[in-house]
Amino acid sequence: MKVGVLLKQVPASDTIIKINPDKTGIVTAGIKWETNPYDELALEAALQLKDAGKATGVVVLTVGAADADARVRDALSRGATEAIRVDEASVVGSDSLGTARALAAAAKAAGVELILAGKQAIDTDSAAVPAMVAELLGWPQVSVVTGLTVDGGKITAERNAGGGFIEVVSTSVPAVITCDKGLNTPRFANMKGIMAAKKIPIEVKSAADLGLSAGQVGAAGALVEESGLELPPPRPSSKIIQGATPEAKVKELVRLLRDEAKVI
Amino acid sequence: MHLVPEIGEMGLLGANIEGYGCAGLSNVAYGLICQELERGDSGLRSFVSVQGSLAMHPIRSFGTEAQRLKYLPEMAAGRMIGCFGLTEPDFGSNPGGMLTKAVDDGDSYVLNGAKMWITNGTLAHVAVVWAKLDGEIRGFIVEKGDPGFSAPEMHGKHSLKASVTSELVFQDCRIPKDRILPGVKGLRGPFSCLNNARFGISWGALGAAMACYHSAVEYSKTRIQFDKPIASFQLIQMKLAWMLREITKGQLLALHAGRIKDKGELIPEQVSLAKMNNVDIALQIARTARDIHGANGILDEYPVMRHMANLESVYTYEGTHDIHNLILGRWITGIQAFT
Ligand SMILES: Cc1cc2nc3c(=O)[nH]c(=O)nc-3n(C[C@H](O)[C@H](O)[C@H](O)COP(=O)(O)OP(=O)(O)OC[C@H]3O[C@@H](n4cnc5c(N)ncnc54)[C@H](O)[C@@H]3O)c2cc1C
Numbered sequence: 259m260k261v262g263v264l265l266k267q268v269p270a271s272d273t274i275i276k277i278n279p280d281k282t283g284i285v286t287a288g289i290k291w292e293t294n295p296y297d298e299l300a301l302e303a304a305l306q307l308k309d310a311g312k313a314t315g316v317v318v319l320t321v322g323a324a325d326a327d328a329r330v331r332d333a334l335s336r337g338a339t340e341a342i343r344v345d346e347a348s349v350v351g352s353d354s355l356g357t358a359r360a361l362a363a364a365a366k367a368a369g370v371e372l373i374l375a376g377k378q379a380i381d382t383d384s385a386a387v388p389a390m391v392a393e394l395l396g397w398p399q400v401s402v403v404t405g406l407t408v409d410g411g412k413i414t415a416e417r418n419a420g421g422g423f424i425e426v427v428s429t430s431v432p433a434v435i436t437c438d439k440g441l442n443t444p445r446f447a448n449m450k451g452i453m454a455a456k457k458i459p460i461e462v463k464s465a466a467d468l469g470l471s472a473g474q475v476g477a478a479g480a481l482v483e484e485s486g487l488e489l490p491p492p493r494p495s496s497k498i499i500q501g502a503t504p505e506a507k508v509k510e511l512v513r514l515l516r517d518e519a520k521v522i
Numbered sequence: 523m524h525l526v527p528e529i530g531e532m533g534l535l536g537a538n539i540e541g542y543g544c545a546g547l548s549n550v551a552y553g554l555i556c557q558e559l560e561r562g563d564s565g566l567r568s569f570v571s572v573q574g575s576l577a578m579h580p581i582r583s584f585g586t587e588a589q590r591l592k593y594l595p596e597m598a599a600g601r602m603i604g605c606f607g608l609t610e611p612d613f614g615s616n617p618g619g620m621l622t623k624a625v626d627d628g629d630s631y632v633l634n635g636a637k638m639w640i641t642n643g644t645l646a647h648v649a650v651v652w653a654k655l656d657g658e659i660r661g662f663i664v665e666k667g668d669p670g671f672s673a674p675e676m677h678g679k680h681s682l683k684a685s686v687t688s689e690l691v692f693q694d695c696r697i698p699k700d701r702i703l704p705g706v707k708g709l710r711g712p713f714s715c716l717n718n719a720r721f722g723i724s725w726g727a728l729g730a731a732m733a734c735y736h737s738a739v740e741y742s743k744t745r746i747q748f749d750k751p752i753a754s755f756q757l758i759q760m761k762l763a764w765m766l767r768e769i770t771k772g773q774l775l776a777l778h779a780g781r782i783k784d785k786g787e788l789i790p791e792q793v794s795l796a797k798m799n800n801v802d803i804a805l806q807i808a809r810t811a812r813d814i815h816g817a818n819g820i821l822d823e824y825p826v827m828r829h830m831a832n833l834e835s836v837y838t839y840e841g842t843h844d845i846h847n848l849i850l851g852r853w854i855t856g857i858q859a860f861t
Binding site: 450 | 531532533534537543544545546547551
């Protein structure tokens with residue numbers, strides 16, 4: 259059984275995001291990219307299946323431009339065995355559905371029977387693509403998983419149901435699973451892996467190569483239109499109350515709460 | 523010690539060896555690994571140098587296929603630790619005079635003698651030991667627990683405190699016949715190992731130098747004397763500029779050596795030049811950085827004194843500074859001045 263891992267590169271979590279002047283996207287110049295941390299959990303889960311002899315291969319599936327190859331290469335260095343990158347240029351303007359169509363087609367082309375993905379990408383936080391991929395493929399989906407065993411074709415997944423309860427879900431391959439923190443600790447690439455990965459080609463495919471028509475991807479295939487992008491309003495500045503004694507400060511605080519904030 | 527499994531997992535042990543569980547990196551990549559490890563501590567880099575260049579390299583280059591398969595994957599993973607026994611109490615710069623002897627005794631060799639200053643000795647599961655068999659230097663693999671072999675730790679070092687240094691003692695130490703390294707005879711064996719390790723040291727020493735330089739830059743910008751940061755004084759700036767100049771030259775030397783080593787064209791005299799120069803400037807940089815830190819420079823709160831003390835060992839081991847001068851001198855003049 260081959261396992262596919264959906265992998266997205268996202269701005270590093272400490273990036274200070276700036277919106278471009280025409281408000282259609284963020285300024286990407288100077289951004290340090292990293293692999294979406296939830297996708298790293300998915301990759302690690304797939305690699306563990308490979309290590310245990312339960313997966314015959316791990317295929318990295320991504321939609322991106324050539325600059326995403328560094329992240330794909332890192333996944334190959336950690337132990338993934340194949341990679342398909344759907345070229346961004348052929349799907350540019352896609353919404354989540356267009357991206358999902360591209361990834362579902364790539365997964366089919368790669369012949370994977372199980373797809374692991376992060377529960378969401380930390381850039382747009384849509385948490386939409388894996389569910390759409392499952393729907394497009396007609397496969398069951400288990401989302402936000404913190405425990406996973408795969409035996410034969412049988413899948414047992416644990417989900418954090420809140421309030422300290424663990425929900426246990428059983429299904430079977432083919433399926434889509436999205437991964438949450440706590441599932442595992444992702445490994446680093448080691449030197450041997452880095453060397454071995456150099457010999458693995460990253461297959462670059464266009465939407466057309468994958469049999470998708472122009473109307474299915476890109477702006478033409480989008481159901482959702484992004485009308486603009488704005489930063490959250492700046493937080494109002496806070497006020498530090500000055501005063502000679504604690505008593506004076508408290509008095510001033512109470513006055514402000516009553517007269518200015520009008521909450522008491 | 524606790525770092526060893528992690529270093530093995532990262533693939534840093536024997537990283538420039540091809541196959542047998544090793545990463546097969548270029549020599550430049552191996553050099554960079556040494557640099558970054560020694561930025562932390564020369565003891566850590568020493569561990570990796572000894573494991574990879576001094577213990578794994580001879581097994582790879584001069585061992586049998588069975589020996590390679592038995593030891594190299596375990597050593598690459600950090601599950602087996604190796605050491606290299608060449609130096610003796612009375613033979614340091616002149617290893618050719620060694621007294622340790624091996625005698626052919628039927629189905630085994632019997633070793634007698636003592637080695638000193640052996641990095642990793644007490645920790646090692648496997649020791650590559652150089653001894654004379656019928657008057658000729660040969661390499662032997664001695665395993666921990668072989669009868670007649672012990673490796674007591676040496677104490678009292680003021681340098682390389684993070685590295686274990688030991689004696690190796692052989693008293694009628696009996697090892698099976700298949701533990702000889704068949705592929706090499708004479709001093710060429712140990713020198714081939716040393717050349718690999720010295721190449722790594724030429725990078726490693728720069729790591730220590732960089733750590734000292736960075737500490738000096740930071741300190742001088744924040745230390746106020748005469749109402750100004752000491753970094754604003756010309757004498758301090760001159761020292762920092764000198765450090766950067768020497769580090770940059772040393773890096774160019776190491777990088778060039780790495781590139782020609784990757785092409786298989788690096789000659790031992792070039793290794794001597796790089797090891798000698800880069801350790802020398804690293805030691806001077808450490809001393810200058812210590813000076814810039816004032817009294818704080820002697821504290822363990824800053825890395826400079828530790829690096830400085832470490833580099834005193836690095837200056838001496840793997841061919842002392844002056845032995846490398848003599849190697850170059852011989853190459854320049856054609857006249858040996860060792861004896
Ligand atoms: C921390 C540490 C770890 C070590 N690890 C190992 C190890 O793992 N394996 C191993 O085999 N060895 C190891 N060594 C030993 C090291 O290689 C030797 O110390 C080194 O070769 C020098 O030998 P020596 O100490 O006997 O000094 P000597 O050879 O006695 O030299 C003393 C001084 O005399 C000078 N000198 C010697 N001969 C000449 C000459 N012909 N002309 C001019 N000057 C000369 C030297 O340059 C030096 O200044 C280690 C040493 C240290 C300090």
